[in-house]
Amino acid sequence: MIKYIPNQANLMVMKKTILIIAFICSLWSCSDDDNEAYIPGPMALEVEQPSNFPEIKYALEANTPTDAGFELGKKLFYEGNLSSSGIISCGFCHEQASAFTHHGHTISHGENGLEGFRNTQPIQNLAFFDEFTWDGAAIHLDLQPIIPITAEVEMNETIPSVLEKLENLPEYPQLFEKAFGTTEINSERMLKALSQFMVMMVSANSKYDKVMRQEEGEPFTSLEQTGLTLFKSKCASCHATDLFSDQSYRNNGIPYNPKHIEEKGRQRVSGYESDFYKFRVPSLRNIEMTFPYMHDGRFGTLEAVLNFYSDGMVENGGEVDEQLKKADGSLGIHLNTNEKEAIIAFLKTLTDNEFLNDKRFAEF
Numbered sequence: 001m002i003k004y005i006p007n008q009a010n011l012m013v014m015k016k017t018i019l020i021i022a023f024i025c026s027l028w029s030c031s032d033d034d035n036e037a038y039i040p041g042p043m044a045l046e047v048e049q050p051s052n053f054p055e056i057k058y059a060l061e062a063n064t065p066t067d068a069g070f071e072l073g074k075k076l077f078y079e080g081n082l083s084s085s086g087i088i089s090c091g092f093c094h095e096q097a098s099a100f101t102h103h104g105h106t107i108s109h110g111e112n113g114l115e116g117f118r119n120t121q122p123i124q125n126l127a128f129f130d131e132f133t134w135d136g137a138a139i140h141l142d143l144q145p146i147i148p149i150t151a152e153v154e155m156n157e158t159i160p161s162v163l164e165k166l167e168n169l170p171e172y173p174q175l176f177e178k179a180f181g182t183t184e185i186n187s188e189r190m191l192k193a194l195s196q197f198m199v200m201m202v203s204a205n206s207k208y209d210k211v212m213r214q215e216e217g218e219p220f221t222s223l224e225q226t227g228l229t230l231f232k233s234k235c236a237s238c239h240a241t242d243l244f245s246d247q248s249y250r251n252n253g254i255p256y257n258p259k260h261i262e263e264k265g266r267q268r269v270s271g272y273e274s275d276f277y278k279f280r281v282p283s284l285r286n287i288e289m290t291f292p293y294m295h296d297g298r299f300g301t302l303e304a305v306l307n308f309y310s311d312g313m314v315e316n317g318g319e320v321d322e323q324l325k326k327a328d329g330s331l332g333i334h335l336n337t338n339e340k341e342a343i344i345a346f347l348k349t350l351t352d353n354e355f356l357n358d359k360r361f362a363e364f
């Protein structure tokens, strides 16, 4: 357990004190016992809270990220041994250049090339969410990784077997000790370390953010500005706040996909028929990089997404969101070609190249 987490300033003072004590000891030839060097505990890291974001939801007080916990979490995230073959790491499906989605895959595949039935979600700004996956099956970030590790179509492993493998790899006991004080490797520590890595992944430095926070940089073009205005009136009721998700589950009238009969959306979790084909409203951050789109990756481009919103919406067997009904009762959002172009230009201002290239989160 982490008993005391020194901050940077304390640590500097402590380092100086240690140096002074060491110096005095060398003069007075202290016994070996007195001379034991102080090993500082892990240093706390701060999760960025951008001024334009909603509040952090992750309970940081129960699992405060530290430098050592973060490094362990990162190593685990890129660790093939979390899967049965030793090859499929979290990073295999969650690639940084694509905002941690599975580049070019409609449905991601894992062990033995087996496919699931959903498109990989980005990993970004998860500290601001309290339910995870497309249908909200994971109600805490610390629990989420159990799903991919144990799913046959993802990593096809068991938690005890992963822990045993980690115990037998030379570097891990030491890394767990650095992060948690002793060499013990258990599931709670493994999951907490993964969360410490993931909650630090904040994407809030796109052109959009800089314009909103009135920071230095390029202003919006008139096309982007028009796009923002249209977005606010036609999309932001669901893709709300600067996370671009109100975190609710909604049916957006996407046609039923007969290829994946197991897909029921939120109904899989709640059991309610009224939740059929409802999905957690996805954040649109870095959307330019996270194609293909929707829960099953059916649309390859943003143009296709907007054509769906204007002309492709259908009754899909569930309760399509009331907001998507026009005055005459038909489904869809009014959008002409120019409006679509402007919205896409705006959506591209959400690309955060600092995040996509941030070395802290990179495998190498």
Ligand code: HEC
Pocket: 077, 082, 088, 089, 090, 091, 092, 093, 094, 108, 109, 110, 111, 116, 118, 119, 120, 121, 122, 123, 126, 131, 132, 133, 134, 135, 144, 145, 148, 149, 153, 154, 155, 194
């Ligand atoms: C085989 C590909 C694959 C692997 C391997 C994989 N994931 Fe995922 N990940 C997905 C898919 C697909 C989803 C969407 C799941 C769903 O909705 O049911 C997802 C969703 C998530 C989410 C939810 C994001 C959100 O916005 O709610 C998190 C967090 C996550 N994965 C973390 C991990 C971690 C940590 C690992 C490693 C232990 C991992 N994933 C391994 C494909 C993968």
Ligand code: HEC
Pocket: 231, 234, 235, 236, 237, 238, 239, 249, 250, 251, 252, 254, 278, 279, 280, 281, 282, 283, 284, 287, 290, 292, 293, 294, 295, 296, 305, 309, 321, 323, 324, 333, 343
């Ligand atoms: C009634 C709520 C609602 C409104 C209004 C809405 N969306 Fe969505 N949007 C959703 C939901 C729910 C999904 C996920 C559906 C799925 O995966 O099947 C989604 C998915 C998307 C995606 C794919 C995201 C991804 O990660 O794959 C994009 C892009 C998108 N919406 C853009 C827009 C734009 C642009 C508008 C306005 C023209 C808009 N949305 C209006 C609820 C809404």
